[in-house]
Amino acid sequence: MTTTKDTTGGSANIELTAKDYKGHIDPDWCPGCGDFGVLNALQRACAELQISPHDILTVSGIGCSSNFPGYFNAYGMHTLHGRSLAVATGAKMANHELTVVVTGGDGDGYGIGGNHFTHTARRNVDLTYLVMNNQVYGLTTGQVSPTSRVGMKTKSTPFGSIETPLNPITSAIMNGATFVARGYSGDPRHLANLIKQAIQHKGFSLIDIFSPCVTFNHDNDYDFFKPRIHKLEDEGHDTTDWKAACEKAMAWGDTIYTGLFLKRDGETTLGEAEPVLREGGPLAHRPLGLTEEQSNRIITRML
């Protein structure tokens, strides 16, 4: 069952380890699936931050990667296809003390959930959004996705995709996200570090994660990524320069960058901007009903 460890800093404090975030069941992902690396990285990041499982809420949509909450020991909501960010926003606003991590895939987040992706980013909701981008629809057995490359052959594009893929990094930057990064599930240590920074960041954080589908995407597998991936931090990238971030995010040849593209500190989050949340603690724990003064005021206004 859940951990009973106290992480509030008391003397009874017992160190949480990555194992404490292991869910009740083992993932049903295909052997070799990139999502294992993401699960591992989030467990590692949460342990490093010593956040109690009961203070975390993971929210996902539908797809292989959206099965994530079931494999992670924390509160979880496995919601509808594309709707994770909307559900997560509601939950975060109702209890802004929770650490809310949203997980899903490229189809879920950039396709059917594209509208919410745009607006959650511009609202700067304090959520950490991990997109396991495998550039294909896996759970439905291999169709083209919004991030599939031009020419990619799938069951729904047997002669090759003719559409330009969406760039999640530049999209997130243009939409106003305040923390935009790219990870690679083949490097869980690097990814864990990005996730840790994203959770600590106040505001909407996107980590688009190359998480290869070993079953349905043979174009973008580990062999494709391994020689191409370069870490931004190795090149002295300025994470406050959005133009440089966009240029680096567009690179898609022999060099593909991972790491932190853009970070804007000090931007007001939705929760901070909301006057109702300024005092009184989480909405979920406030008393219900009207005070005498409130009811008198609303009735008087009707007279």
Place this chain on the structure above:
Amino acid sequence: MSPGIFDFALAIGGAAGQGIATPGNILAQIFARRGLHINAYNAYQSIVRGGHIFLTIRVRDEPVHSHGDKLDLLLCLNQDTMNRHLRLMGPGSRVLFSSDDITPGEAADGAELCGLPIAELTNNSRNRLVQNTVALGAAMHLLSLDFQILKDRTIARFSRQGQAVVDENLGVARAGYEHAVKNFTPFPVPAPEGAKPQAIWTGNEALAMGGAAAGVKFYAAYPMSPSTGVLHWMAQNARELGIMVRQVEDEISVANMVIGAAHAGTRAMCATSGGGFALMTEAIGMAGMMEIPCVFIDVQRAGPSTGVPTKTEQGDLWQALGASQGDFERVIVAPLDALDAYNTIPELFNLLDQIQCPGIVISDLLISEGTTSVDPNAIDTHPLINRGELITEGASQGNYMRYKDTETGVSPRAIPGLEGYVHVVATDEHDEDSLLLSDEFTNPLKRRKMVEKRARKFQDAATKVAPPALHGPADADVTLIGWGSTYGVIQDAIEGLAAEGITANHLPIKWIVPLHGQAISELMGKAKHTIIVENNYSGQFARYLRSETGLSPNGHIRKYDGEPFMPHHIVDGVVEQLAGKTDHTVPLQEIMV
């Protein structure tokens, strides 16, 4: 006017942008503060400037349930209004209009045409809106109301715009009043004074206030007529009441945010109209599967599709019944009027918190945008709050199962953030411990168990809400059955039927799911002649009632032209049906708006 009671109706007609709302609000406030009861219906179109707007305000010294059948006073703000509506004005009525630019038509015998030389009375003011204030002044005289009353309201209404605006309006109001004193005959019965001042609200405001009283802490919306008034009230009052109000990207997001907020532990609500509700339906199924209580309000308008955005209809019942795929339980309630809408929200939240499922409120343009008076003491601002088996504090020592299979089907619900209650909720079918059984663990016995667990919560749900009550004598000649917003007009039709020598009683249905099928069957079984009255073409409620009870009424009265019923529409239908002429009446809308 009916003998013995004051029953007066006035209408203001003009184009959008001519400022009908201001004199309408001032008159409504004057009547309500005087202790009179009002019921106002504004017929309008989806246009910001132009078109034809026709606001009817009915005033009585007794409770008033509909905007009635006849007009005593017509304020024409343009020629179009005169052309359309003069024919409605019978003997004893008065028609106010600008004699500068409106040519009156042929008035009925005994109808008094009261032309106002606006330019002369306003010193050639170029402000086109002053004619409204002149007419208001004249109306005060016709109703034998003291000018001081209008003066007070005018100051209250315009003081924010500065002394010059107040002075201009008071000047022209007095000119209109004095012109009327010299030239027009007041109505024989002056507007009386009621026992105590009444408050005024719209149905949308009542729904929003009901949410506030029920403890709603999260409200999300996407604007859509005729539901937007709920958002406006919530937004205006949010900070003072500690309610988080968000206007978001679409109704899909609205519904999903509300579910997220409700799962986290708040009472959460949203309102939309049929098109937006259609977008919310997948999420409603999620609330059903996850067993999360939250409220979705559908303020119906004439459909399908964009339909007639500014007109009323009861066309979404089957959409609510069938909202979302799959076979699951949801509560559906159709409030009968504004005060009932207010009371319904806390009642519904209490029921939903007890049985952990989504709830749908079906309102419509008539209730939601209609303005009515209400006795302020009748508004219970501290309704009972029952959150059912909700765990919001403490720590579990283990073995918590979110979907524990209990005798009632209700499982204790812990909110995220509590130690020891960690669990995942899912849209996939799941077992008691919330582990999925939809994928590799598919298990027919477990699936059956969970379907039955959710359904069991509804077994005695009907006992948790009030059964429908029969209004009027049990042995009446005819029993009129309606649902939701037809309540008021049917109540008024009963008075009209009495004048025809027909006794009628009324069975208004508010709780659609759970339905008190047995009680309805018994009442209908004893009735001499039953007629279902509804604001749609296909008889959505009649079909639902038949599906649930096997009962069919003797006849139907249906209206689907976008305008609400007027009492005489129902009276005439009952008369012809009791005479055996037909069992299906579709009344003709006489007022072209």
